[in-house]
Amino acid sequence: MEAPVQQIILEQYKAYNKSKEAYIDRNFATNRFYTSLCFVILFMALLTHHFEPNPWIMIAVCVLGMFTSALWWLNVDAYNTLIKIKYARVLEVLEQSLPKQPFREEFSELNSSRVDKSTFVFPDVQKIFAAVIFLSFGAIIIIYTFFYGFKNITG
Numbered sequence: 528m529e530a531p532v533q534q535i536i537l538e539q540y541k542a543y544n545k546s547k548e549a550y551i552d553r554n555f556a557t558n559r560f561y562t563s564l565c566f567v568i569l570f571m572a573l574l575t576h577h578f579e580p581n582p583w584i585m586i587a588v589c590v591l592g593m594f595t596s597a598l599w600w601l602n603v604d605a606y607n608t609l610i611k612i613k614y615a616r617v618l619e620v621l622e623q624s625l626p627k628q629p630f631r632e633e634f635s636e637l638n639s640s641r642v643d644k645s646t647f648v649f650p651d652v653q654k655i656f657a658a659v660i661f662l663s664f665g666a667i668i669i670i671y672t673f674f675y676g677f678k679n680i681t682g
Contacts, residue, residue, distance in 0.1 A: 547614035554606040561599035568592040589664040596661035
């Protein structure tokens with residue numbers, strides 16, 4: 528391959544890789560947002576219990592927390608899918624025209640370690656955290672329902 532063409536491909540590769548990194552940074556910012564929002568909602572549930580122990584308000588706050596956690600889970604999936612398809616595939620194709628292919632090597636190593644279940648990648652941790660928070664809000668609803676009794680909640 529001619530040197531100018533390879534240089535153009537290398538510049539495209541660099542630009543796409545920089546774009547991918549910016550996208551990953553937005554992903555981290557989004558995760559910080561959801562983490563903060565879930566803890567604010569959890570704090571709201573604590574305040575609701577302390578100042579206004581109305582079971583309906585507590586259930587509404589916890590449903591909001593469960594909804595937020597579910598959105599977080601879906602957001603992690605969406606970012607992960609876009610990173611895999613939009614960036615990883617394109618970078619892989621661009622790398623085929625370059626003499627060295629570090630992204631492909633790194634990706635194959637990561638995939639082989641994931642098959643052996645020896646590596647935990649960040650999206651897995653994000654999903655676990657979102658699921659734990661979702662289940663925590665669900666547990667609060669169940670405990671609150673049993674503590675106040677179904678008769679007290681229904682009137």
